[in-house]
Amino acid sequence: MFIHKVPKRVQKTFPEFIWRKSGEHQKVYLTFDDGPVPQVTDGVLEVLEKFGAKATFFMVGANASKNPSLAKEVQHQGHTIGNHTFNHLNGLWTRASKYLENVHKGRNYLEDLLGQKVIFFRPPYGKIKKRQWKAVREFHEIVMWDVLSGDYSQSLSVEKSILKTVKYTQNGSVLVFHDQEKTAKKTPYILEQVLFQLSDKGFEFDAL
Numbered sequence: 001m002f003i004h005k006v007p008k009r010v011q012k013t014f015p016e017f018i019w020r021k022s023g024e025h026q027k028v029y030l031t032f033d034d035g036p037v038p039q040v041t042d043g044v045l046e047v048l049e050k051f052g053a054k055a056t057f058f059m060v061g062a063n064a065s066k067n068p069s070l071a072k073e074v075q076h077q078g079h080t081i082g083n084h085t086f087n088h089l090n091g092l093w094t095r096a097s098k099y100l101e102n103v104h105k106g107r108n109y110l111e112d113l114l115g116q117k118v119i120f121f122r123p124p125y126g127k128i129k130k131r132q133w134k135a136v137r138e139f140h141e142i143v144m145w146d147v148l149s150g151d152y153s154q155s156l157s158v159e160k161s162i163l164k165t166v167k168y169t170q171n172g173s174v175l176v177f178h179d180q181e182k183t184a185k186k187t188p189y190i191l192e193q194v195l196f197q198l199s200d201k202g203f204e205f206d207a208l
């Protein structure tokens with residue numbers, strides 16, 4: 001079974017991370033991990049524009065360096081850009097020093113390219129060790145999520161993704177989608193349906 005909602009107890013165990021922005025009325029924070037990837041990211045941007053929605057894109061430095069104009073286009077359209085390491089490293093399998101070096105590399109690349117500070121960071125796979133996050137927190141706000149769309153799940157139908165994502169979203173929720181090759185076929189469709197239904201419930205979509 002796919003778990004869309006991060007349990008409250010997990011959120012409470014790590015109060016150092018942003019899971020959800022409580023106190024926000026009728027606002028939802030859309031986030032996209034792993035891009036920018038041609039076509040996929042463009043498709044996501046189109047849907048967002050249609051709904052007047054702003055979002056946060058956690059970019060992999062290596063992808064941004066292959067597609068710098070696309071990364072800048074995301075910025076140009078008023079979205080926030082966050083760091084997702086340079087090579088999409090899994091914190092649990094990586095030495096702290098190597099991990100931090102890769103976080104810095106991603107941050108430096110994005111900041112040079114965009115000409116602005118990159119404040120937010122999301123650990124790939126949501127996996128990060130204490131030594132790593134303690135160091136990353138010196139220069140980034142670490143953002144997790146409270147609702148997974150499940151767009152990358154092979155076993156989940158798009159209908160179920162849409163249904164559950166809408167069901168679990170509440171005020172201030174942080175939703176995760178992916179703009180990468182593996183989700184290319186599903187994400188724009190799921191996103192459009194989710195935004196359609198959440199708009200209908202009176203939600204607005206903002207960047208972090």
Ligand SMILES: [Zn+2]
Pocket residue numbers: 033034084088123124125
């Ligand atoms: Zn990722």
